[in-house]
Amino acid sequence: MNHKNFSLARYLAIQAFYxxxxxxxxxxxVLGQFNEWHIKNISFDFNNSYDHLTFDVNKKYFNDILIKYKNDKIMINSLIDENLIDTWKSDRLPKVLYSIIRVAVTEMVLNRKLSFAIIASEYIILTETFFSKKESSFVNALLENIYKKFSK
Incomplete structure (x- = not known):
């Protein structure tokens, strides 16, 4: 299966979390809206840059991410909160950035065999879609800390 199908599922999951x-x-x-509208129309988001490509989202993976978060929300949010430095709390993070982090951590919980290299690569790219390198460095460091503790 094309890795872009997973990347698009992650992108939509960030939008859904937001x-x-x-x-x-x-x-x-929200899950219904995304399954009925957003998944079918993702190419609208990219028409200006990628009108020659087809955008097939891995709908199952998108749904798995959202359902996993719903079922394990307390644990996932705790993993994030426990790994933020003392001066930062999740409610102080920009909402889009927090959505990116929640999707990434949910994916770690959902697919424990997924390597950190894949997680880091995907979520750095997604963070840089919305923010600068400064925020992507923050996300990378936070996810690395969570991954190390979670994968023990």
Whole structure:
């Protein structure tokens, strides 16, 4: 299977996590919206740059990420909070950045065999889609700390 299918699932999961945080919609409503609309229309986000490509999202992987977070939200949020430095708390992070981190940690929990190299590569690219290198360095360091503790 094409790795881009997984990358697009991650990208949409970040958007879904952000929407869950920002809206009054329930988990099931957000999941339904993404499955009915966003997955089918992801090419809209990229039309200006990539109109020659097809965008097939790994829908199962997208759903697995969201459902895993729903089922293990407390543990995933704790992993993040425990690895932030004392001066930072998750509620101080920009919401998009926090969404990226939550998706990454959820993926670590979902697929324990996934190497850190894949996680780092994917989420650095996704972070740099929205932020600067400074934030991507922060995400990389945080995810590396979580991965080391979680994979023991």
């Amino acid at each position: 929407q869950l945080k920002q809206s009054q919609l329930s988990f099931d409503e």
